Amino acid sequence: MPLFSAQAHPSTVSASFPGTLRRLVLACALGTGALLSASAALADSQPLSLNLPSQSLEATVHQLAHESGVAIAADSRVLAGRSAAALQGRYTVLQALQQLLAGSDLVALEENGVIILRSTAEEGALNLGATTINATGQGNDLPEAYSGGQVARGARIGMLGNRDIMDTPFNVAAYTAQNMENQQSGTVGAVLRNDPSIRFSTGEGHAYENFMIRGYALDSTELAINGLYGLAPDGHVPTEFLERVEVLKGPGALLSGMAPNGGVGGVINLVPKRAGATPLTRLTTSYVSDGYFAEHIDLSRRLGDEQRFGIRFNGVYGSGDTGVDDQSKDRTLASLGMDYQGDGWKLELDAYETHEKLDNGSPMMAGFSDLKHVLKAPKPDTNILEGISAKQISKAVLVRGEYDLNDNWTAYASVGGARTRYTGFLNGTRVKVTNDSGDASGETYNQAGYTHSLSTEAGVRGNFMTGPVSHQLVLSTTLLHQDIGRAPTVTGAKYITNIYHPIQPTIASAHGSSDKTGDNTLSSFAVADTLGFIDERVLLTLGVRSQRVRQKLSNPSYDERALTPALGLVLKPWDAPVSLYANYIEGLTQGGMVSDVSADNYGEQFAPYKAKQMEAGVKWDLGDFTHTLAVFQIEKPSMMFDSASNRYTDDGEQRNRGVEWNMFGSITPSVRLLGGVTYTRAELTKTAGGTYDGNTARGVPAWSANLGAEWDTPWVEGLTLTALGIHSSSQYLDAANQLKIPQWTRYDLGARYSTKVLSKDVMLRASLENVENRSYWAGVFNDGYATVSEPRTVKLSASIDF
Template identity: 35%
Template sequence: MSKARLGGATILLATTFLATGFGTTGWQPAIAQSQTLYRFDIQAKPIRAAMNDIARVTGIDVAFAETPAASRIGRPVRGSMSTAQAVAALLDGSGLSYRFSNATTVQILDPARASATTGASAGAIELETIDVIGSGVPGLAPAYAGGQVATGGQLGVLGQRSVMDTPFSVTNYTAKLIQDQAAQSVADVVKNDSSIRNVEPTNVGNANYFVIRGIQIGNAAVGFGGLFGIAPNAQSTLAGIERVEILKGPGAFLGGLSPSGVGGVINLVPKRAGDEPLTRFTTTWISNSQFGGHLDVGRRFGDRKEFGVRANLLYRDGGTPISQQSQLLANGTIGLDYRNDDLRISFDGGYQVLNTDRMNNTVTPLAGEMIPRPIKPNKSYVSPWNYSKFADSYGMLQAEYDVTKDVTVYAKGGISHMDWDQAVEAGTGLRRNGNFTANGARYLIDINRYSAETGIRGRFNTGPFEHEVVISANTFYQARASGLPATISVTPSNIYNPTFSANPVLPPARRYRQNDNTFSSFSISDTISTLDKRVQLTLGLRKQFVDINNYTLATGVLASRNESDALTPIAAIVVKPWQNVSVYASYIEGLTAGTVVGNTFVNAGQVLPPFVTKQYEAGVKVDWGKLMTSVAFFHSTQASGIANTATNTFNDNGETRYQGVEFSVAGEVVQGLRALGGVTLLDAEMTKTANSTFDGKTAPGAPRTQANLGLEWDPDFVPNLTLFGRVNYTGSNYVDAANLQKLKAWTTVDLGARYRIERPGAKPITLQANVTNLFNKGYWTTYPGFSLLYPSEPRTVSLSSTFEF
């Protein structure tokens, strides 16, 4: 429902409401409500904040009037009750009234203010409304004004936290944003964040990599339902995903050691069936000739709608905007869940295939050589026989049980398998005139992963202090098999005028045991709150154990072993001087598995301890009602291994420092105009390098300035039309540690439009068009620390039509 229609509906309902004389809190809802019972434990707090809690638990939608009464302290809501009973209990004695306009939307009104505005205007009531948009899924925080981001999300072992109660920089992108921006993968979603940049474009046939605040993470650092190792290993398609939750900065305490980088944590929340039946079908065309369809179906069953089923099927195939490149994407997911007053159980499973013919790949510049201008984004310098095939299957089971209203036990576990088959050319020795050597190789890899977590959450009081204690344990295991290294072609070429090699003879498709990793840990934390949760202190420790085994290919003989452990703490505080303002400070760490020193060093065979990234962060978040703004100051130090040529030893004394400030904004600027974006200023310096050679140099792949601004506008002169625009700016940065190879700054523009066709007696049809990289801007991106270059994504046009039945 649009804002204009929502405001108009509120006016009409309020007028009818008063005309019939039902102006009291106890008025019974006009629409019969589901008698599903939910467990509530909401303390006395401002009514608007409490309604957010009710929406999170039940998944309802709330249209809330902006009125002084909304800031009154509502009554506590505790125990098992229906949605209507919870709303009635909260509003008892407040002077506010409520009405359910449908099974999942409740409208909160202030009859006193409405009465004061009636009279000469023939009973018309003008109410400025704030939307608290429910997720439609119990357990998820409601969306914030504008619907693009949520008011809260999962914070690892600490559980669900509102943004205003979170002592870190977090963003929780909603299913509405995913759908409205036609996002195909996580890489499309993170374009909205000024602190994150994609190393590789989305859906190009290789793995996704991201740089968060200057520090890289891979797609293996993407969690699924709070666990690493479940989501597809290379790229995560979003057909079955409800939300993309992002924590900027390391998170070793929150979820354990990340399998792929410490720059941040990205968590995918799977879709669940809502109380209302859903059947949605979207047809898509993506330039140059990709056609596809996406079916999304959700149903709930049982007298109290205890059982839910959510299924998604996606298929897309055809030519991409890159010359002579084609791609097939197939994805299927299923989400099953059961819920009652005390128990919640769910299962999620999925299968994904991503096959790309003639995928682009990286090229490495010659040391000390100037970086040549980038190729046109729609061109390719790899031979036509290049291909990439990824197949991922995964499943996850989780359960929560409320032993009492203050004690919950939980457990979750999952498995995944990836089949990786590539024959690709990677470039080396790139010169300023574009000359390079194309080296073809065959990659055959199998990855099996197992992940699990269990824990207990409890709450209790000691005098004026409320404690929320969490004790948990988790484990992650990965076994990787690989084919023998095989070079299949070596071809002198040029990125502007490539020379293609003949179709190579591929080696036999056989895989050998390569390595297996086990990360296990246990943690304990206590969040201590006082003064009606205006002061919250979180303290915790996680003991992490790392066991890495590497094997000699073909023989399977153990070549090296790494056993190490580390203790990672968390200390954070949130202070709310006013209800809509949060001031916070935090300390947290990240871990990267240590290495076994190679045979060329005097200390060969020594197992280095895990490399630690330490982050200090402080910030202020302000909720202005319809607009949320934040500023965060951060300082991180990342340890690394370096060689000492004087002593011929290898140790863990390397260090890079990242510090900066991050501004962000999300929500509605004015009625019908939504904003999402920010600015990140970063100072990244290598402080401890081998023999101090590069001390004081800027860290590779870390621009000093990054900025994003996305706007959505509903023009009054064309009802049901929404226009979208986004500008992304990335400052210049370096490829090499010596700071001799510099990439120029670049700016890209994305545009979009959607139009909703209303149908009497039927659900609307939505027509949508999106263009990314409107001006087909060419630029290079780099993998920090590896001197690898990747070409930019081309201008891409997508058209879609969405039907609901």
């Protein structure tokens, strides 16, 4: 008998009873309670397009029974005095009830085609154990969506697997497909605008999306798919094939291994879509100013008598002009997700291919190191490099399997391969300003290259007891091998332009073929154990990873090892849903090599750098709304030059200290919030000769804030209004702290409308980003370069389910 949880957290319920008593309760419910409908069996229930207003629970159940034709039985005394939140979207009857009953003591059970609503507080209940409900109906065992549907109530914590946020000693966020669709987030970068701890070092319209998490760089090559590095698309990562974008803040060497380029600010993991229990055929047409159109088809089916085999296809084609003057973009995406659920085992396959081409230009990156002060920003649609183009192609295949050795132990393995290649003017899209009139010098760089990746993970995960102490033990091994090829960069002649009135740049000539320049292998073995004490009120995670880093084609070759431990603690001292947590965890970055031929230690290769984080915080789950407050410190070594000895050392250091407040969920049934505030003090603590000791690291605003809101309007059924505000305080462009870009704030507005057209479910969405069309310097790239804001952008889309 299906059981749907009525608790917001955890997904457990005590609700079943012996057959005779069960039939007696059903008879009583039918006889003395309210038999709300009896015209169809639950087995015949199909997903419904629901738009239920906020009202009494009894009225909502009556309406749901009427619209579905499914019998719902409940004692009126159980429903009395209870209210239900508004509910919009496509749900089966049981899925709808699971959403409506979340946070209460009620559960929904099926009996002979009738659904019974019952209070778990009644006597005679038997404990059925943990039952996980995924509101999106996915074939993979993802944590369910939290109230409001914008984020999930858990995420993959690397090798530890999926964990509830309240049981996790880290600050994590998992943005849902619903959030991406409603915000019309075309790329992962657009999704991460919701997070105040994340800012960007490349601008809108650039060929790459690079991030800053907790003040440390994380580039687009360091995103993981299903926990494996090296398999994500190059440049922009499209969202149409993603179910979740998960963010774990802080270093994650134990949890996920070393990132390819050693980013330590956080881990971004992408979870592809799976086929849900409900068949889906959805066509979405979208428009983005100034003339970009796209078509997206999303097909999902589960096949077989028991629907064990699932298949999900997403295809996208888009073409047209972007918000940058005279720039255009073409892109395609084809992705396939398949899974098979066996008895005690499952197998999953994901494959994608994506092409993206940018023609005739790039947005602004301007340097001010020669001028010694920063000028006002140009118009955000300014095209600084008319005539250039760039193309990126990425494809990958990933297979993952799990096998239950017994009731307590599971073995798992993943293997994936990816090939990416690029050509054109992807980097060097910048100029250096020379005077107060905005005159600037620049040069273009024509490049080409490829990366071939093989990524694997295998391990075993198990649960057992030692006396009163529970254990969740994981052993994992990973390997990432990458062959990297680069063509010699062709540099065009220097030219003079103006950041306010650009002229045609001098275009570099054609590049040559790409030769193999890198043969890199990252391999590791890790073990971690989460110990539970006092009925799981105390959770202690201990672990260590042994990492090996090898580079065969570097000069000299590189082969280094490092141990990265971690410790995490979660305390639940009260009956209230509050978790106190703390962690110590390390990150790993490949050691630098001295490339200065004039240095006495030219060619010296340093051991891997270890970044060290300490963090503590509190999480408070109010049922429909959650707060997380965290304080952290991350110390990361770096190379620096000692002029007295004419040698480079690895004694440099940057230390970031900060406070984060994140919030998400529903504050009323019709109002949802998502956002937070971050304060970061990014300090250079050890610099060459102490010259810049105590200065603020470049590209890290002291204050960052994001707040998004959604409101289901009471006067128009199906209409939701949205707003998003993003703020960053001033940022330094250089280590000397002589150049600073001012603070900025931008606002986005939007609306969506759910309706039916010719009996088909239709969703209309509209948004206006950077409403005021403000011109500002948005972020920092490399040393001394500022990126320009994106222009005012209109986004429109229409989705129809066939």
